[in-house]
Amino acid sequence: MADAELKQQIKEMIVERLFLDVDPAVIADDENLMESYEIDSVNLFEIVVGMEEQFGISFEDDDFTVDLFATVNSLAEFVDQKRG
Amino acid sequence: MLALDERLVTIDSGGESLHGVLHLPAEATGRALVFCHPFAEEKKCAHRTMVDAARACAEAGWAALRFDLRGCGDSPGSFGRFDLDDWRADLQAALDCAAGKAQAEAVGLLGLRLGATLAAQVAEEREDVACLALWEPVVDGAAYITHNLRRSMIKAMITRHEGGEESEGAAAQAHALGEGTVDFDGYQVPEALREQIAAVDLLAGPRTYAGRALIVNLTSRETVAEPLQKLADAYARGTAVAVRQEPVWQRIGIIDASPTITATIDWLTRAHD
CATH class of the missing domain: 3.40.50.1820 (Alpha/Beta hydrolase fold, catalytic domain)
Known part of the structure; x- marks a missing residue:
């Protein structure tokens, strides 16, 4: 299970990179990001770049699934897996 | 005015x-x-x-x-x-x-x-x-090429998810790293140009x-x-x-x-x- 600090870092990264006008703390861990914040392909690309830069991970071609980008929980679990 | x-x-x-x-x-x-x-x-x-x-x-x-x-x-x-x-x-x-x-x-x-x-x-x-x-x-330049291919992949992923029609071979082209012409959002980029861009290193x-x-x-x-x-x-x-x-x-x-x-x-x- 990914820890709360990692999830908070992911929320802050999303808010920063997408220029969202929301407090990162109001994003729920299991909230559907694509629906709540109208995240499109441009936004998803920003999230991918942000995660690689901030968490030192690399996305592989097979990693690109909608489920991965669904929630903060799924993103945090992905970072945990990549970090081993 | x-x-x-x-x-x-x-x-x-x-x-x-x-x-x-x-x-x-x-x-x-x-x-x-x-x-x-x-x-x-x-x-x-x-x-x-x-x-x-x-x-x-x-x-x-x-x-x-x-x-x-x-x-x-x-x-x-x-x-x-x-x-x-x-x-x-x-x-x-x-x-x-x-x-x-x-x-x-x-x-x-x-x-x-x-x-x-x-x-x-x-x-x-x-x-x-x-x-x-x-x-x-x-x-x-190499990172730029990778980012463009990823954008194509992400677009194909979203299109599939929404059940719309995916442009023919878009995902496959996006995945065709290093092979032939690839599609950058509708722009066909030949391999020679891609290699030329990939060789750019301003640092x-x-x-x-x-x-x-x-x-x-x-x-x-x-x-x-x-x-x-x-x-x-x-x-x-x-x-x-x-x-x-x-x-x-x-x-x-x-x-x-x-x-x-x-x-x-x-x-x-x-x-x-």
């Missing part, structure tokens, strides 16, 4: 007549900038920003020449038939054109993304480039351009990204600034680019007054 003096011009380059628009200041100042647009879909997204920037430059006393590289926009030729050598030649021709038509003694370059990269390279091929403004230049050695250079990082952060700061440091008279601004090259629509434009005009004014 400000009366705009904007004239269509043609630029002869490589046997082609390139489409351009010259924005002239109310009074000639002997200063001009040649704009170099970004690549493929990024050009389309950034069009409004480049027009706004050209008008702001003219208002600040700098003639601004916007033009379309061969195979792009309203210039003749098919996209994908040309390469970076052709486009650098176009930029050279545009510099000569601006000097003549704007009666400018000092002609600088302003580029965005891959256009900024071309501008940086051309500035080192000639002695008369007055200044260099680089907006989010592509520093690492490979010091930059030899000796004039003033401004590197603008459009970012949500307050500090300049490391590669762009390194690029600024590689110039003898380089400056890097972080401007809070959404990426104007990624989304079609109206984006207020005034933070970036204002930062650039301020720099131009300081550098030449």
Whole structure:
């Protein structure tokens, strides 16, 4: 299970990179990001770049699934897996 | 209301007549900038920003020449038939054109993304480039190619998810890393051009351009990204600034680019007054 600090870092990264006008703390861990914040392909690309830069991970071609980008929980679990 | 003096011009380059628009200041100042647009879909997204920037430059006393590289926009030729050598030649021709038509003694370059990269390279091929403004230049060509392919992958992923029709082979093309022609958001990029872009590395050695250079990082952060700061440091008279601004090259629509434009005009004014 990914820890709360990692999830908070992911929320802050999303808010920063997408220029969202929301407090990162109001994003729920299991909230559907694509629906709540109208995240499109441009936004998803920003999230991918942000995660690689901030968490030192690399996305592989097979990693690109909608489920991965669904929630903060799924993103945090992905970072945990990549970090081993 | 400000009366705009904007004239269509043609630029002869490589046997082609390139489409351009010259924005002239109310009074000639002997200063001009040649704009170099970004690549493929990024050009389309950034069009409004480049027009706004050209008008702001003219208002600040700098003639601004916007033009379309061969195979792009309203210039003749098919996209994908040309390469970076052709486009650098176009930029050279545009510099000569601006000097003549704007009666400018000092002609600088302003580029965005891959256009900024071309501008940086051309500035080192000639002695008369007055200044260099680089907006989010592509520093690492290989990373740029990877990012474009990822965008295609992400778009294909979203399209599948929404149940819409996916363009034929879009996902497969996006995954065809290193093989044949690939699709960058509808622009067919041949392998030779892709390899040429992938070989770009602006941080490979010091930059030899000796004039003033401004590197603008459009970012949500307050500090300049490391590669762009390194690029600024590689110039003898380089400056890097972080401007809070959404990426104007990624989304079609109206984006207020005034933070970036204002930062650039301020720099131009300081550098030449």
